[in-house]
Amino acid sequence: ILGLVRSPVTATLPQIGSRLFLTWGILWSFPETQSHILVTSLVISWSITEIIRYSFFGLKETLGFAPSWLLWLRLV
Template identity: 70%
Template sequence: MAGFFSILRRFYLTAYNWIVFAGWQVPSIVLGFENSKGIRVTNFSYTASNKFKIVFGVGVLYSFPEVQTHPLISSLVISWCITEIVRYSFFGTKEAFGSTPYWLLWLRYSTFLVLYPTGIASEIAMIYNALPFMKESGLYSVRMPNKWNFSFDYYYCALVVLAVYVPGIPHLYGYMLGQRKKTLMKPKKE
């Protein structure tokens, strides 16, 4: 019976990873198509994420139209798409076949060197640019008094998120560098 659940788990994880991989292909393909037609990439980025209901920073990009044409949306979408396409193809291949080709392993543990800084910088910039609109609109905030006797301010929550990025980025980047070293820099067997 344990063998059946192991096979079921592997099938589920393989299917899940390839379905998510395919989902990340949609904005990538549309980006390439619309960019080849000379359409401004910033217009594409939000339009595609909205068209396909892909969760591109829903709390900021979807909610605050004032930042939807910011030039950094392009680097955000491109960084996320490439990162997720590599990640899910890596895990899908690993689940399906038990291992991955070296080139995919290398991509998984090398593309973050560029994509994490560009993606994270874009995320920070988009949150920062949306702050005045968050404060002015009060969107997603819960004010007192109310029947739950609870208060929440989305603006201050966004400030906390920005503050968490400061210690979080070096930690995440250091972790990935360690994983890269452990995975790609293994001593060769003689």
């Protein structure tokens, strides 16, 4: 929508929407899951993945390239 990534909106929105639905719509609806270590690790791992992903795209779009270490993190 904002033009930050080249992926079509039809692919990006369901991906983001499913993560939001899973974390808020399902996991947070059950109080016993809110403090579970697996839920915490799920949210942290998704957050790290998105930080790497959008940092890569942001640098590539603004500078025309991304550092090799960020490319490596993106491919791992």
